[in-house]
Amino acid sequence: MAPAVLIENLHKRYGSREALRDVSFQVEAGEIFGLLGPNGAGKTTTLRCLCTLSAPDSGRVEIAGVSVLEQPKVARQLLGYVAQEVALDKVLTGRELLQLQAALYHLPRPLIAERIHTGLQRLGLESWADQKTGTYSGGLRKRLDLAAGLLHDPSVLVLDEPTVGLDIESRRVIWDFLRQLRDRGTTVLLTSHYLEEIDALADRVAIIDQGTVIAEGTPSQLKDRVGGDRITLKLREFTNAEEAEQAKAMAISLPFVQEVIINSAQGNSLNLIVTPQSDALFELQKALKEAGLPIFGIAQARPSLDDVYLSATGKTLLDADIAASSQRDLKAEQKQRMRSRT
Amino acid sequence: MTTTSVSPQSTPNRLEKTVIQPTPPSLFSPEFVQETLALTRRLFIQLQRRPATLVAGIVQPLMWLVLFGALFKNVPEGMFGMSQTYGQFLCAGVIVFTAFSGALNAGLPVMFDREFGFLNRLLVAPLASRFSIVLASALFITALSLLQTIAIVAVSFFLGAGLPSALGLGVVALIVLLLVLGVTALSLGLTFALPGHIELLAVIFVTNLPLLFASTALVPLSFMPAWLQVVASLNPLSFAIEPIRYLYLHSDWSFSSVVMQAPWGNLSLGTTLLLLAGLDLLALVGIQKLLQRKLA
Numbered sequence: 276m277a278p279a280v281l282i283e284n285l286h287k288r289y290g291s292r293e294a295l296r297d298v299s300f301q302v303e304a305g306e307i308f309g310l311l312g313p314n315g316a317g318k319t320t321t322l323r324c325l326c327t328l329s330a331p332d333s334g335r336v337e338i339a340g341v342s343v344l345e346q347p348k349v350a351r352q353l354l355g356y357v358a359q360e361v362a363l364d365k366v367l368t369g370r371e372l373l374q375l376q377a378a379l380y381h382l383p384r385p386l387i388a389e390r391i392h393t394g395l396q397r398l399g400l401e402s403w404a405d406q407k408t409g410t411y412s413g414g415l416r417k418r419l420d421l422a423a424g425l426l427h428d429p430s431v432l433v434l435d436e437p438t439v440g441l442d443i444e445s446r447r448v449i450w451d452f453l454r455q456l457r458d459r460g461t462t463v464l465l466t467s468h469y470l471e472e473i474d475a476l477a478d479r480v481a482i483i484d485q486g487t488v489i490a491e492g493t494p495s496q497l498k499d500r501v502g503g504d505r506i507t508l509k510l511r512e513f514t515n516a517e518e519a520e521q522a523k524a525m526a527i528s529l530p531f532v533q534e535v536i537i538n539s540a541q542g543n544s545l546n547l548i549v550t551p552q553s554d555a556l557f558e559l560q561k562a563l564k565e566a567g568l569p570i571f572g573i574a575q576a577r578p579s580l581d582d583v584y585l586s587a588t589g590k591t592l593l594d595a596d597i598a599a600s601s602q603r604d605l606k607a608e609q610k611q612r613m614r615s616r617t
Numbered sequence: 618m619t620t621t622s623v624s625p626q627s628t629p630n631r632l633e634k635t636v637i638q639p640t641p642p643s644l645f646s647p648e649f650v651q652e653t654l655a656l657t658r659r660l661f662i663q664l665q666r667r668p669a670t671l672v673a674g675i676v677q678p679l680m681w682l683v684l685f686g687a688l689f690k691n692v693p694e695g696m697f698g699m700s701q702t703y704g705q706f707l708c709a710g711v712i713v714f715t716a717f718s719g720a721l722n723a724g725l726p727v728m729f730d731r732e733f734g735f736l737n738r739l740l741v742a743p744l745a746s747r748f749s750i751v752l753a754s755a756l757f758i759t760a761l762s763l764l765q766t767i768a769i770v771a772v773s774f775f776l777g778a779g780l781p782s783a784l785g786l787g788v789v790a791l792i793v794l795l796l797v798l799g800v801t802a803l804s805l806g807l808t809f810a811l812p813g814h815i816e817l818l819a820v821i822f823v824t825n826l827p828l829l830f831a832s833t834a835l836v837p838l839s840f841m842p843a844w845l846q847v848v849a850s851l852n853p854l855s856f857a858i859e860p861i862r863y864l865y866l867h868s869d870w871s872f873s874s875v876v877m878q879a880p881w882g883n884l885s886l887g888t889t890l891l892l893l894a895g896l897d898l899l900a901l902v903g904i905q906k907l908l909q910r911k912l913a
Contacts, residue, residue, distance in 0.1 A: 326741045327740070327741060328737060328740055328741060348743045348744075349743075351741060351742060351743035352743045354741065356737075356741040358734060358737060358738075360734050362730075362733050362734035362735040362737065362738060363735075364659065364663070364735060366662065366663050366666045366667060367659065367662060367663075371659075371662060374655070375655050375656070375658075375659055376738075376742075377655075378651050378652050378654070378655030378656075379652055379655065379738075379739060379742035379743075379744060380742055380743060381642070381648040381651055381652070381743070381745070407666075423738075
């Protein structure tokens with residue numbers, strides 16, 4: 276069976292900027308697939324190519340075996356798209372927006388009222404249905420947008436940064452809903468630059484950086500591939516540099532320690548990468564005691580997705596995000612969003 | 618027929634699947650009608666909930682009639698051709714100018730949809746044809762213009778401008794329709810050709826009043842210097858104004874009646890209608906390529 280989404284060797288250039296340089300990944304039917312990367316990595320551009328809003332310069336894009344470039348109208352029937360910025364007509368009520376959406380997807384008239392009712396119910400929007408969307412909170416707007424994207428029961432639901440800017444409660448509601456959706460058989464493809472979101476939701480993930488996929492797999496596969504456990508050690512709440520250096524020299528001499536970094540931004544705490552073994556923490560504590568060094572706090576953890584990103588790109592996702600946002604040309608991005616099929 | 622893929626773990630409480638159409642519907646299919654009606658309905662709901670546009674659109678031409686009518690009230694009789702009063706002369710100009718302004722602004726809501734991302738909602742949907750977006754705007758603006766025309770005709774009647782014959786009124790409506798169609802097409806074309814609403818507003822601003830003053834809306838051709846007569850007699854607004862004015866004054870009109878004496882020749886009612894239809898055709902063909910590129 277053809278994969279739910281197939282993206283192969285996708286290239287897209289905006290003027291002199293290469294937004295996508297060779298993006299490839301596959302989403303299997305019935306899974307939640309996460310596209311993780313910092314702002315400006317090419318996540319939205321990839322989704323725009325998938326949803327027929329932009330035409331790629333080259334590459335293959337298929338939904339359930341249907342070529343998006345050759346049969347865009349068929350592809351659009353298979354897709355539900357929830358954009359990052361919710362565009363609701365604020366004078367319409369939620370129900371009216373869904374009625375419009377139903378007509379745009381040519382749902383048979385007898386089916387429309389029932390579909391809208393079910394959609395409102397599943398997203399807990401019944402009591403808001405006849406209010407104008409201009410009165411909705413951010414979380415409600417997102418939920419209505421989700422209901423709209425799902426109205427025609429697409430086989431693939433595509434979400435661009437579904438919880439950006441939402442409060443924790445709304446975020447949890449949307450996560451739960453997406454899991455339910457997956458369990459009912461809908462394929463979900465979402466982008467995020469929240470590690471936590473991808474880790475909590477995605478069955479499989481592709482990490483995208485500067486227009487290309489740098490890693491793909493299940494979150495635990497990716498973490499295993501990075502190898503080693505992480506130990507964070509604080510000698511004191513705020514350790515002086517001298518003592519930290521002393522501890523570093525001692526720790527690096529231990530056979531199971533691979534790397535030690537002093538994190539001056541965190542009160543000279545020590546970040547250690549160790550070979551995964553159950554007694555690493557115990558051995559380290561023993562060695563510290565013998566060297567007469569104090570312990571304020573110590574914790575061992577498996578590598579996180581951020582470590583995966585770090586090992587592939589040499590920078591943390593947060594750093595990349597900050598760097599990207601200082602370089603972004605917001606005006607150009609706005610233009611790009613308005614552009615249809617260029 | 619294929620249905621959307623269902624994975625093995627799907628449960629029976631899943632919604633019944635929508636049938637996917639391998640050969641999607643095209644122009645003028647029932648699906649096209651469905652989406653066009655829904656998009657038009659949205660515009661009417663907007664109008665109903667935010668009636669400011671409608672109120673201003675009715676009040677403004679009436680103010681034109683009253684204020685402009687008063688301005689030239691004391692001009693000696695006979696200066697405005699066969700019109701008894703300036704009010705009677707002005708009426709045709711106001712009808713056409715109002716319809717023209719409304720149609721010129723038709724692109725603005727679509728431009729805002731573009732800027733706010735609402736248009737993307739339409740573009741990711743499997744529309745039978747994206748021409749439905751254009752058609753919905755045209756239907757809406759046409760309905761609005763006809764409403765305005767009715768209001769102007771009614772108020773003019775009470776101000777003493779008289780009424781065309783019943784059939785004449787039909788031709789007035791036809792002229793308004795032809796003008797609105799062409800100008801709406803141009804405005805929507807601009808909406809997709811220009812980068813944003815600032816530029817669109819600038820174009821509207823620069824076109825609107827000059828076209829009014831370079832037409833026969835406010836004064837007859839005979840008032841104008843020779844060069845302006847040439848400009849005004851080539852202005853499409855004049856092709857709409859002059860026949861309406863003629864219909865107001867003559868109950869015994871025919872399509873061969875001469876309605877306009879341009880410096881370069883006489884134009885009959887039929888000719889002006891053909892010119893307007895030609896303008897529509899030109900506008901539609903002109904924007905078709907653009908819309909196909911932007912909306913294909």
